[in-house]
Amino acid sequence: MDMRTRRQLLESIRRAHQADTAHAAAHRAHVRAATAAAHARPRIAGDASHQLSADDLAAGQAAYEDLARRERAARAKVCRTFTAARAANSALGTLYAPHARGRGTGGRRRSDVTAGILGELAEAPRDLVLAADAIVVSTSGGKDSVVCADRVVALAAETGCLDKVVMVHADLGEESEWPGVRELAQRQAERWGVRFLVVKAEGGLLGLVEKRGLWPDAARRLCTASLKRDRIAPLFTQIANALGLGEQALILSALGIRAAESPARTRKMPLALDLRASTGRRMVLTWHPILDLTEADVWHRIADAGLEYHPVYDALLPRLSCVFCVLAGRDVLVRAVRLCWALGLDLPARYTALEERIGHRFKQQFSLAEVVAEAARAEAEEGALLWARGDVLRRHVGERAAADYLRRLDAAA
Ligand code: SF4
Numbered sequence: 001m002d003m004r005t006r007r008q009l010l011e012s013i014r015r016a017h018q019a020d021t022a023h024a025a026a027h028r029a030h031v032r033a034a035t036a037a038a039h040a041r042p043r044i045a046g047d048a049s050h051q052l053s054a055d056d057l058a059a060g061q062a063a064y065e066d067l068a069r070r071e072r073a074a075r076a077k078v079c080r081t082f083t084a085a086r087a088a089n090s091a092l093g094t095l096y097a098p099h100a101r102g103r104g105t106g107g108r109r110r111s112d113v114t115a116g117i118l119g120e121l122a123e124a125p126r127d128l129v130l131a132a133d134a135i136v137v138s139t140s141g142g143k144d145s146v147v148c149a150d151r152v153v154a155l156a157a158e159t160g161c162l163d164k165v166v167m168v169h170a171d172l173g174e175e176s177e178w179p180g181v182r183e184l185a186q187r188q189a190e191r192w193g194v195r196f197l198v199v200k201a202e203g204g205l206l207g208l209v210e211k212r213g214l215w216p217d218a219a220r221r222l223c224t225a226s227l228k229r230d231r232i233a234p235l236f237t238q239i240a241n242a243l244g245l246g247e248q249a250l251i252l253s254a255l256g257i258r259a260a261e262s263p264a265r266t267r268k269m270p271l272a273l274d275l276r277a278s279t280g281r282r283m284v285l286t287w288h289p290i291l292d293l294t295e296a297d298v299w300h301r302i303a304d305a306g307l308e309y310h311p312v313y314d315a316l317l318p319r320l321s322c323v324f325c326v327l328a329g330r331d332v333l334v335r336a337v338r339l340c341w342a343l344g345l346d347l348p349a350r351y352t353a354l355e356e357r358i359g360h361r362f363k364q365q366f367s368l369a370e371v372v373a374e375a376a377r378a379e380a381e382e383g384a385l386l387w388a389r390g391d392v393l394r395r396h397v398g399e400r401a402a403a404d405y406l407r408r409l410d411a412a413a
Contacts, residue, residue, distance in 0.1 A: 001099055003131050006117050007283065009099075011248060012092040013114050014278050019088035023081035030074035037067040114273060118285070122270035125289070129155050133249040134239045135165045137194075138232060139256070141185035142320035144290060146307045147298050148256030151289045153192045166195040168235060170228040175350070176204030176322045178312050179343070187308060197235065201227040205322050206354060213358045216326050223326065233277055240282035249282045258298070259291050299396035303405045306412065313392040315339050315385060323347050330366060330374075337375035338385040348372050 001009075041064060052060075089110075096113060121128050129135065129152075137152050139145040149167060156162045167189040171182045182198060189196035205223055209215055216223040240249040253274060259266045270288050277284040290298070302309055310320045316335065321328065323336055324347070337348045352369045355362055362368035379385075393402035 012095050016088040016092045019085040023085040026077045026081040030078045033071040033074040037071040040064040040067050118271040129159050129161050132252045135252045137167045137254040139167050139185045141181045144256035146188050147301045148290045152254050168197045170231050171198050172201045172204035175206045199231040214360050236277050251284045252287045254287045303397045303401050306408045315387040333371045334375045342385045
């Protein structure tokens with residue numbers, strides 16, 4: 001199957017999904033409208049038997065007729081969206097039929113067809129890069145982001161597509177993140193000579209929690225959605241518009257996530273169709289170029305390629321996340337508090353004050369105030385946190401490779 005056919009099929013899948021979603025929404029709206037009308041009818045009958053005034057009865061009757069009219073309109077929409085969904089799915093079946101055994105989608109579910117096409121595409125990343133109109137690499141400035149960007153940029157350079165690459169950083173501000181994160185992400189982009197864009201998430205995590213009066217958690221991870229994903233999403237529209245193509249643009253959205261990070265990430269595929277961000281004007285494929293890497297692989301690549309990383313890793317924090325990430329474990333949070341103190345940051349006091357003000361614990365299992373108390377005990381027993389530049393590399397790639405890395409980085413500075 002050639003690239004053009006795959007793209008046509010993916011677009012047909014997107015349309016079928018969109019049509020099904022519209023039909024499901026219409027169905028839900030009809031159920032609501034029908035329920036409201038059904039409730040209004042006995043009320044009218046009851047009112048009549050209680051001999052209300054003619055004016056009140058007329059008003060009740062008018063309200064009921066309005067609800068009945070809405071129910072009929074909602075029912076008509078269900079029929080329209082059903083027809084549209086059937087047409088979209090039938091178009092997909094016709095398009096896929098030459099590539100399938102049997103009729104329609106050959107008995108395969110749409111999700112299997114999608115996975116098959118995306119799986120083939122993911123196995124040919126050079127073709128993917130060549131076919132893309134733009135490649136957006138989301139970067140937190142962290143170790144996985146920089147290795148992801150390194151892979152994407154290497155492929156783009158090999159295929160003469162470096163001008164398609166843009167690195168995007170969601171800046172949550174220094175009330176949420178460690179100092180120097182945005183500047184680091186910018187230096188990483190400048191190293192390869194690719195465009196660098198920043199989207200600001202005003203208020204950051206602190207502002208979000210202040211507004212909601214609740215900390216996010218793993219089940220309701222609103223912070224990533226509202227502070228990162230939703231800020232970056234409008235860029236896809238801007239990029240597609242700037243391309244000014246007479247046809248649907250193909251945008252690759254590269255993310256530096258790894259399967260080894262969590263069970264949820266183990267279930268991710270190397271390539272996915274972003275149905276939320278895709279429209280008739282742009283197809284957005286989410287690409288996970290380093291899904292297969294382990295943490296050790298990442299540090300080896302950083303050492304080998306001389307990629308700059310943030311100093312918090314040397315203080316043995318495993319992720320360059322928000323200073324107090326709601327997903328972090330207790331020991332990491334204790335270390336983050338001690339690192340704040342070592343760097344002279346007042347964030348522990350500000351976050352615990354917020355926790356007290358809103359009356360909602362940072363985590364169900366423990367409060368941030370408890371974490372700060374534990375950090376204070378550790379400081380009293382062990383003294384202030386100490387670390388040296390290159391410590392994380394010494395742990396992961398060995399003394400000699402770390403020394404070599406530092407020498408090369410200093411020489412390049
Ligand atoms: S780093 Fe943690 S706290 Fe910050 S946005 Fe991501 S999940 Fe939320």
